[in-house]
Amino acid sequence: MVDMGMIAGAVGTLKTALDIAGTVKEMNDLAVIRNKVIEMQNLIMSAQGTAVTAQSQMLEMVHEIAELKAKLAEAEEWKAIADRYQLRDYGNNTLAYELKEGVDGEPHHRICPVCFEQRRKSILQFRYKTHSSQDKFRCIPCGADFEFGVYHAPQYRKPERNWIR
Numbered sequence: 001m002v003d004m005g006m007i008a009g010a011v012g013t014l015k016t017a018l019d020i021a022g023t024v025k026e027m028n029d030l031a032v033i034r035n036k037v038i039e040m041q042n043l044i045m046s047a048q049g050t051a052v053t054a055q056s057q058m059l060e061m062v063h064e065i066a067e068l069k070a071k072l073a074e075a076e077e078w079k080a081i082a083d084r085y086q087l088r089d090y091g092n093n094t095l096a097y098e099l100k101e102g103v104d105g106e107p108h109h110r111i112c113p114v115c116f117e118q119r120r121k122s123i124l125q126f127r128y129k130t131h132s133s134q135d136k137f138r139c140i141p142c143g144a145d146f147e148f149g150v151y152h153a154p155q156y157r158k159p160e161r162n163w164i165r
Helices: 004-025 030-082 113-117
Strands: 085-089 095-099 125-129 135-138 145-148
Touching: 004 030, 095 113
Parallel strands: none
Antiparallel strands: 085 095, 125 135, 135 145
């Protein structure tokens, strides 16, 4: 943050230098004039140093503002994406984000909850149907597997006693 006291001090220093310049105009003694000129030059150099410091601080603030604007834009962009999804419980401890109803522009799909919490949109990819009639999906970036659908225990028939003839 630019120190306003520093700027006020620089302005005061320049005012003092102008006062000295006005005094020099009325003097006739060359040695006194030289001393006043040196004093005035020192005051001007001090004011310039203060101005350079203030300018450096302002430049740092401009960079900080640019970084904050970029972070804000990124957060707003993610919020727009996240608002299109809702977390859904598919049973059997399976949770995933899915596209809300009525959202246009994309086909229905599911998003990995692990990646979603890390602000990544990773669409789950279908792999196969399990022996228990569930759909197996995988998140490619993080490798998490998901099984959607009601679990149906496979029906096995016990072989009849004389099944070989």
